Amino acid sequence: MNLYAFGKGLVKILLTPLYRVEIIGKENFPADGGVLICSNHIDNLDPPVVGMTAPRPVHFMAKEELFNAPVLKSILPNVNAFPVKRGMSDREALRKGLSLLKEEKVVGLFPEGTRSKTGELGKGLAGAGFFALRSNAYIVPCAIIGPYKPFKKLKVVYGKPIDFTSLRERRVSADEATEIIMESIKHLISQYK
Structure with a gap:
Protein backbone atom coordinates (compact mmCIF):
# COMPACT_ATOMS: atom_id res chain seq x y z
CA MET A 1 0.00 0.00 0.00
CA ASN A 2 1.40 3.41 -0.88
CA LEU A 3 1.70 6.27 1.60
CA TYR A 4 -1.13 8.24 -0.05
CA ALA A 5 -3.67 5.42 0.37
CA PHE A 6 -2.46 4.76 3.92
CA GLY A 7 -2.63 8.48 4.80
CA LYS A 8 -6.09 8.84 3.27
CA GLY A 9 -7.38 5.90 5.31
CA LEU A 10 -5.82 7.20 8.52
CA VAL A 11 -7.12 10.76 8.03
CA LYS A 12 -10.62 9.39 7.31
CA ILE A 13 -10.61 7.31 10.52
CA LEU A 14 -9.47 10.30 12.62
CA LEU A 15 -11.30 13.25 11.09
CA THR A 16 -14.64 11.81 9.92
CA PRO A 17 -16.04 11.14 13.42
CA LEU A 18 -14.28 14.14 15.02
CA TYR A 19 -15.76 16.70 12.61
CA ARG A 20 -18.81 14.67 11.53
CA VAL A 21 -17.71 15.18 7.92
CA GLU A 22 -20.55 15.21 5.41
CA ILE A 23 -19.74 14.93 1.70
CA ILE A 24 -22.19 16.51 -0.72
CA GLY A 25 -22.07 16.25 -4.52
CA LYS A 26 -19.60 13.37 -4.83
CA GLU A 27 -21.56 12.33 -7.95
CA ASN A 28 -20.39 15.60 -9.59
CA PHE A 29 -16.80 14.37 -9.51
CA PRO A 30 -15.62 13.09 -12.92
CA ALA A 31 -14.57 9.42 -12.80
CA ASP A 32 -11.75 9.98 -15.29
CA GLY A 33 -9.91 12.72 -17.16
CA GLY A 34 -7.92 15.61 -15.72
CA VAL A 35 -9.67 17.39 -12.84
CA LEU A 36 -8.81 20.71 -11.21
CA ILE A 37 -10.42 20.98 -7.75
CA CYS A 38 -10.66 24.61 -6.62
CA SER A 39 -11.64 25.02 -2.97
CA ASN A 40 -11.95 27.77 -0.39
CA HIS A 41 -9.31 27.65 2.36
CA ILE A 42 -10.38 28.02 6.00
CA ASP A 43 -8.02 25.74 7.95
CA ASN A 44 -4.69 23.86 7.79
CA LEU A 45 -6.75 20.65 7.69
CA ASP A 46 -8.33 21.56 4.34
CA PRO A 47 -5.87 19.58 2.16
CA PRO A 48 -6.30 16.30 4.10
CA VAL A 49 -10.07 16.83 4.22
CA VAL A 50 -10.33 17.40 0.46
CA GLY A 51 -7.90 14.52 -0.09
CA MET A 52 -9.97 12.09 2.01
CA THR A 53 -13.32 13.11 0.48
CA ALA A 54 -12.28 13.23 -3.19
CA PRO A 55 -12.99 9.92 -4.95
CA ARG A 56 -9.61 10.00 -6.74
CA PRO A 57 -6.05 10.72 -5.51
CA VAL A 58 -5.34 14.47 -5.40
CA HIS A 59 -2.02 16.19 -6.19
CA PHE A 60 -1.89 19.33 -4.05
CA MET A 61 0.13 22.40 -4.74
CA ALA A 62 1.65 23.36 -1.35
CA LYS A 63 3.72 26.36 -0.30
CA GLU A 64 7.43 25.74 -0.72
CA GLU A 65 8.23 26.47 2.96
CA LEU A 66 6.42 23.25 3.97
CA PHE A 67 8.94 21.21 1.97
CA ASN A 68 11.72 22.52 4.23
CA ALA A 69 10.00 21.51 7.48
CA PRO A 70 11.80 18.55 9.13
CA VAL A 71 9.00 15.94 9.14
CA LEU A 72 6.95 17.27 6.23
CA LYS A 73 9.79 17.34 3.70
CA SER A 74 9.89 13.54 3.60
CA ILE A 75 6.09 13.06 3.76
CA LEU A 76 4.76 15.65 1.28
CA PRO A 77 6.33 14.28 -1.95
CA ASN A 78 5.00 10.82 -1.02
CA VAL A 79 1.42 12.07 -0.66
CA ASN A 80 1.36 13.69 -4.12
CA ALA A 81 2.14 17.28 -3.00
CA PHE A 82 4.37 19.53 -5.08
CA PRO A 83 5.90 22.88 -4.09
CA VAL A 84 4.94 26.36 -5.24
CA LYS A 85 6.76 29.60 -4.48
CA ARG A 86 4.15 32.03 -3.19
CA GLY A 87 3.93 35.67 -4.22
CA MET A 88 5.55 35.19 -7.62
CA SER A 89 4.94 33.40 -10.88
CA ASP A 90 6.45 29.97 -10.28
CA ARG A 91 6.92 28.48 -13.76
CA GLU A 92 8.12 25.15 -12.39
CA ALA A 93 4.92 24.69 -10.33
CA LEU A 94 2.74 25.83 -13.26
CA ARG A 95 4.45 23.32 -15.57
CA LYS A 96 4.08 20.53 -13.02
CA GLY A 97 0.37 21.27 -12.50
CA LEU A 98 -0.35 21.38 -16.25
CA SER A 99 1.56 18.17 -16.86
CA LEU A 100 -0.45 16.36 -14.14
CA LEU A 101 -3.71 17.59 -15.67
CA LYS A 102 -2.57 16.45 -19.13
CA GLU A 103 -1.83 13.03 -17.63
CA GLU A 104 -5.51 13.04 -16.55
CA LYS A 105 -4.70 13.30 -12.85
CA VAL A 106 -6.47 15.38 -10.19
CA VAL A 107 -4.86 18.63 -9.03
CA GLY A 108 -6.09 20.37 -5.87
CA LEU A 109 -5.77 24.14 -5.50
CA PHE A 110 -6.83 26.76 -2.98
CA PRO A 111 -7.15 29.78 -5.30
CA GLU A 112 -7.03 32.27 -2.41
CA GLY A 113 -3.40 31.19 -1.95
CA THR A 114 -3.61 31.34 1.84
CA ARG A 115 -6.05 30.56 4.64
CA SER A 116 -8.86 33.01 5.25
CA LYS A 117 -8.44 34.57 8.70
CA THR A 118 -12.16 35.39 8.90
CA GLY A 119 -13.59 32.27 7.29
CA GLU A 120 -14.98 34.50 4.52
CA LEU A 121 -14.08 33.74 0.91
CA GLY A 122 -11.21 35.94 -0.25
CA LYS A 123 -10.06 36.97 -3.72
CA GLY A 124 -8.70 34.19 -5.91
CA LEU A 125 -5.28 34.39 -7.55
CA ALA A 126 -4.81 34.06 -11.31
CA GLY A 127 -3.15 30.60 -11.03
CA ALA A 128 -6.48 28.78 -10.87
CA GLY A 129 -7.66 30.54 -14.02
CA PHE A 130 -4.36 29.79 -15.73
CA PHE A 131 -4.76 26.03 -15.14
CA ALA A 132 -8.44 26.13 -16.12
CA LEU A 133 -7.71 27.89 -19.42
CA ARG A 134 -4.49 26.09 -20.37
CA SER A 135 -5.73 22.55 -19.79
CA ASN A 136 -8.74 20.55 -20.92
CA ALA A 137 -9.37 19.47 -17.33
CA TYR A 138 -12.75 19.45 -15.64
CA ILE A 139 -12.94 22.39 -13.24
CA VAL A 140 -14.67 21.25 -10.04
CA PRO A 141 -15.56 23.92 -7.47
CA CYS A 142 -15.41 22.75 -3.87
CA ALA A 143 -16.68 24.43 -0.70
CA ILE A 144 -15.53 23.52 2.79
CA ILE A 145 -18.17 24.75 5.20
CA GLY A 146 -16.98 24.76 8.79
CA PRO A 147 -15.93 25.71 11.30
CA TYR A 148 -13.59 22.93 12.36
CA LYS A 149 -15.07 22.31 15.81
CA PRO A 150 -15.06 18.83 17.33
CA PHE A 151 -18.39 17.04 16.89
CA LYS A 152 -19.92 19.91 14.89
CA LYS A 153 -20.76 19.08 11.29
CA LEU A 154 -18.20 19.96 8.60
CA LYS A 155 -19.49 19.90 5.04
CA VAL A 156 -17.41 19.31 1.92
CA VAL A 157 -19.43 20.20 -1.17
CA TYR A 158 -18.38 19.31 -4.73
CA GLY A 159 -20.20 21.36 -7.36
CA LYS A 160 -20.87 20.37 -10.94
CA PRO A 161 -17.83 20.92 -13.20
CA ILE A 162 -17.74 24.43 -14.69
CA ASP A 163 -17.85 24.34 -18.49
CA PHE A 164 -14.81 26.29 -19.65
CA THR A 165 -15.15 25.52 -23.38
CA SER A 166 -16.50 28.92 -24.45
CA LEU A 167 -14.19 30.76 -22.03
CA ARG A 168 -11.19 29.02 -23.60
CA GLU A 169 -12.44 29.91 -27.08
CA ARG A 170 -13.04 33.55 -26.09
CA ARG A 171 -9.54 33.64 -24.59
CA VAL A 172 -10.65 35.32 -21.37
CA SER A 173 -7.89 36.38 -18.97
CA ALA A 174 -6.69 34.14 -16.15
CA ILE A 189 -21.07 28.15 0.30
CA SER A 190 -24.29 30.20 0.33
CA GLN A 191 -26.36 27.24 -0.92
CA TYR A 192 -25.17 24.74 1.71
CA LYS A 193 -24.24 26.89 4.72
Missing part, protein backbone atom coordinates in the same frame (compact mmCIF):
# COMPACT_ATOMS: atom_id res chain seq x y z
CA ASP A 175 -8.07 36.70 -13.67
CA GLU A 176 -11.55 36.56 -15.25
CA ALA A 177 -11.44 32.74 -15.26
CA THR A 178 -10.47 32.71 -11.58
CA GLU A 179 -13.35 35.08 -10.80
CA ILE A 180 -15.81 32.65 -12.40
CA ILE A 181 -14.36 29.80 -10.31
CA MET A 182 -14.60 31.89 -7.11
CA GLU A 183 -18.23 32.79 -7.89
CA SER A 184 -19.01 29.06 -8.16
CA ILE A 185 -17.37 28.38 -4.78
CA LYS A 186 -19.24 31.34 -3.25
CA HIS A 187 -22.52 29.98 -4.63
CA LEU A 188 -21.87 26.55 -3.07
Whole structure:
Protein backbone atom coordinates (compact mmCIF):
# COMPACT_ATOMS: atom_id res chain seq x y z
CA MET A 1 0.00 0.00 0.00
CA ASN A 2 1.40 3.41 -0.88
CA LEU A 3 1.70 6.27 1.60
CA TYR A 4 -1.13 8.24 -0.05
CA ALA A 5 -3.67 5.42 0.37
CA PHE A 6 -2.46 4.76 3.92
CA GLY A 7 -2.63 8.48 4.80
CA LYS A 8 -6.09 8.84 3.27
CA GLY A 9 -7.38 5.90 5.31
CA LEU A 10 -5.82 7.20 8.52
CA VAL A 11 -7.12 10.76 8.03
CA LYS A 12 -10.62 9.39 7.31
CA ILE A 13 -10.61 7.31 10.52
CA LEU A 14 -9.47 10.30 12.62
CA LEU A 15 -11.30 13.25 11.09
CA THR A 16 -14.64 11.81 9.92
CA PRO A 17 -16.04 11.14 13.42
CA LEU A 18 -14.28 14.14 15.02
CA TYR A 19 -15.76 16.70 12.61
CA ARG A 20 -18.81 14.67 11.53
CA VAL A 21 -17.71 15.18 7.92
CA GLU A 22 -20.55 15.21 5.41
CA ILE A 23 -19.74 14.93 1.70
CA ILE A 24 -22.19 16.51 -0.72
CA GLY A 25 -22.07 16.25 -4.52
CA LYS A 26 -19.60 13.37 -4.83
CA GLU A 27 -21.56 12.33 -7.95
CA ASN A 28 -20.39 15.60 -9.59
CA PHE A 29 -16.80 14.37 -9.51
CA PRO A 30 -15.62 13.09 -12.92
CA ALA A 31 -14.57 9.42 -12.80
CA ASP A 32 -11.75 9.98 -15.29
CA GLY A 33 -9.91 12.72 -17.16
CA GLY A 34 -7.92 15.61 -15.72
CA VAL A 35 -9.67 17.39 -12.84
CA LEU A 36 -8.81 20.71 -11.21
CA ILE A 37 -10.42 20.98 -7.75
CA CYS A 38 -10.66 24.61 -6.62
CA SER A 39 -11.64 25.02 -2.97
CA ASN A 40 -11.95 27.77 -0.39
CA HIS A 41 -9.31 27.65 2.36
CA ILE A 42 -10.38 28.02 6.00
CA ASP A 43 -8.02 25.74 7.95
CA ASN A 44 -4.69 23.86 7.79
CA LEU A 45 -6.75 20.65 7.69
CA ASP A 46 -8.33 21.56 4.34
CA PRO A 47 -5.87 19.58 2.16
CA PRO A 48 -6.30 16.30 4.10
CA VAL A 49 -10.07 16.83 4.22
CA VAL A 50 -10.33 17.40 0.46
CA GLY A 51 -7.90 14.52 -0.09
CA MET A 52 -9.97 12.09 2.01
CA THR A 53 -13.32 13.11 0.48
CA ALA A 54 -12.28 13.23 -3.19
CA PRO A 55 -12.99 9.92 -4.95
CA ARG A 56 -9.61 10.00 -6.74
CA PRO A 57 -6.05 10.72 -5.51
CA VAL A 58 -5.34 14.47 -5.40
CA HIS A 59 -2.02 16.19 -6.19
CA PHE A 60 -1.89 19.33 -4.05
CA MET A 61 0.13 22.40 -4.74
CA ALA A 62 1.65 23.36 -1.35
CA LYS A 63 3.72 26.36 -0.30
CA GLU A 64 7.43 25.74 -0.72
CA GLU A 65 8.23 26.47 2.96
CA LEU A 66 6.42 23.25 3.97
CA PHE A 67 8.94 21.21 1.97
CA ASN A 68 11.72 22.52 4.23
CA ALA A 69 10.00 21.51 7.48
CA PRO A 70 11.80 18.55 9.13
CA VAL A 71 9.00 15.94 9.14
CA LEU A 72 6.95 17.27 6.23
CA LYS A 73 9.79 17.34 3.70
CA SER A 74 9.89 13.54 3.60
CA ILE A 75 6.09 13.06 3.76
CA LEU A 76 4.76 15.65 1.28
CA PRO A 77 6.33 14.28 -1.95
CA ASN A 78 5.00 10.82 -1.02
CA VAL A 79 1.42 12.07 -0.66
CA ASN A 80 1.36 13.69 -4.12
CA ALA A 81 2.14 17.28 -3.00
CA PHE A 82 4.37 19.53 -5.08
CA PRO A 83 5.90 22.88 -4.09
CA VAL A 84 4.94 26.36 -5.24
CA LYS A 85 6.76 29.60 -4.48
CA ARG A 86 4.15 32.03 -3.19
CA GLY A 87 3.93 35.67 -4.22
CA MET A 88 5.55 35.19 -7.62
CA SER A 89 4.94 33.40 -10.88
CA ASP A 90 6.45 29.97 -10.28
CA ARG A 91 6.92 28.48 -13.76
CA GLU A 92 8.12 25.15 -12.39
CA ALA A 93 4.92 24.69 -10.33
CA LEU A 94 2.74 25.83 -13.26
CA ARG A 95 4.45 23.32 -15.57
CA LYS A 96 4.08 20.53 -13.02
CA GLY A 97 0.37 21.27 -12.50
CA LEU A 98 -0.35 21.38 -16.25
CA SER A 99 1.56 18.17 -16.86
CA LEU A 100 -0.45 16.36 -14.14
CA LEU A 101 -3.71 17.59 -15.67
CA LYS A 102 -2.57 16.45 -19.13
CA GLU A 103 -1.83 13.03 -17.63
CA GLU A 104 -5.51 13.04 -16.55
CA LYS A 105 -4.70 13.30 -12.85
CA VAL A 106 -6.47 15.38 -10.19
CA VAL A 107 -4.86 18.63 -9.03
CA GLY A 108 -6.09 20.37 -5.87
CA LEU A 109 -5.77 24.14 -5.50
CA PHE A 110 -6.83 26.76 -2.98
CA PRO A 111 -7.15 29.78 -5.30
CA GLU A 112 -7.03 32.27 -2.41
CA GLY A 113 -3.40 31.19 -1.95
CA THR A 114 -3.61 31.34 1.84
CA ARG A 115 -6.05 30.56 4.64
CA SER A 116 -8.86 33.01 5.25
CA LYS A 117 -8.44 34.57 8.70
CA THR A 118 -12.16 35.39 8.90
CA GLY A 119 -13.59 32.27 7.29
CA GLU A 120 -14.98 34.50 4.52
CA LEU A 121 -14.08 33.74 0.91
CA GLY A 122 -11.21 35.94 -0.25
CA LYS A 123 -10.06 36.97 -3.72
CA GLY A 124 -8.70 34.19 -5.91
CA LEU A 125 -5.28 34.39 -7.55
CA ALA A 126 -4.81 34.06 -11.31
CA GLY A 127 -3.15 30.60 -11.03
CA ALA A 128 -6.48 28.78 -10.87
CA GLY A 129 -7.66 30.54 -14.02
CA PHE A 130 -4.36 29.79 -15.73
CA PHE A 131 -4.76 26.03 -15.14
CA ALA A 132 -8.44 26.13 -16.12
CA LEU A 133 -7.71 27.89 -19.42
CA ARG A 134 -4.49 26.09 -20.37
CA SER A 135 -5.73 22.55 -19.79
CA ASN A 136 -8.74 20.55 -20.92
CA ALA A 137 -9.37 19.47 -17.33
CA TYR A 138 -12.75 19.45 -15.64
CA ILE A 139 -12.94 22.39 -13.24
CA VAL A 140 -14.67 21.25 -10.04
CA PRO A 141 -15.56 23.92 -7.47
CA CYS A 142 -15.41 22.75 -3.87
CA ALA A 143 -16.68 24.43 -0.70
CA ILE A 144 -15.53 23.52 2.79
CA ILE A 145 -18.17 24.75 5.20
CA GLY A 146 -16.98 24.76 8.79
CA PRO A 147 -15.93 25.71 11.30
CA TYR A 148 -13.59 22.93 12.36
CA LYS A 149 -15.07 22.31 15.81
CA PRO A 150 -15.06 18.83 17.33
CA PHE A 151 -18.39 17.04 16.89
CA LYS A 152 -19.92 19.91 14.89
CA LYS A 153 -20.76 19.08 11.29
CA LEU A 154 -18.20 19.96 8.60
CA LYS A 155 -19.49 19.90 5.04
CA VAL A 156 -17.41 19.31 1.92
CA VAL A 157 -19.43 20.20 -1.17
CA TYR A 158 -18.38 19.31 -4.73
CA GLY A 159 -20.20 21.36 -7.36
CA LYS A 160 -20.87 20.37 -10.94
CA PRO A 161 -17.83 20.92 -13.20
CA ILE A 162 -17.74 24.43 -14.69
CA ASP A 163 -17.85 24.34 -18.49
CA PHE A 164 -14.81 26.29 -19.65
CA THR A 165 -15.15 25.52 -23.38
CA SER A 166 -16.50 28.92 -24.45
CA LEU A 167 -14.19 30.76 -22.03
CA ARG A 168 -11.19 29.02 -23.60
CA GLU A 169 -12.44 29.91 -27.08
CA ARG A 170 -13.04 33.55 -26.09
CA ARG A 171 -9.54 33.64 -24.59
CA VAL A 172 -10.65 35.32 -21.37
CA SER A 173 -7.89 36.38 -18.97
CA ALA A 174 -6.69 34.14 -16.15
CA ASP A 175 -8.07 36.70 -13.67
CA GLU A 176 -11.55 36.56 -15.25
CA ALA A 177 -11.44 32.74 -15.26
CA THR A 178 -10.47 32.71 -11.58
CA GLU A 179 -13.35 35.08 -10.80
CA ILE A 180 -15.81 32.65 -12.40
CA ILE A 181 -14.36 29.80 -10.31
CA MET A 182 -14.60 31.89 -7.11
CA GLU A 183 -18.23 32.79 -7.89
CA SER A 184 -19.01 29.06 -8.16
CA ILE A 185 -17.37 28.38 -4.78
CA LYS A 186 -19.24 31.34 -3.25
CA HIS A 187 -22.52 29.98 -4.63
CA LEU A 188 -21.87 26.55 -3.07
CA ILE A 189 -21.07 28.15 0.30
CA SER A 190 -24.29 30.20 0.33
CA GLN A 191 -26.36 27.24 -0.92
CA TYR A 192 -25.17 24.74 1.71
CA LYS A 193 -24.24 26.89 4.72
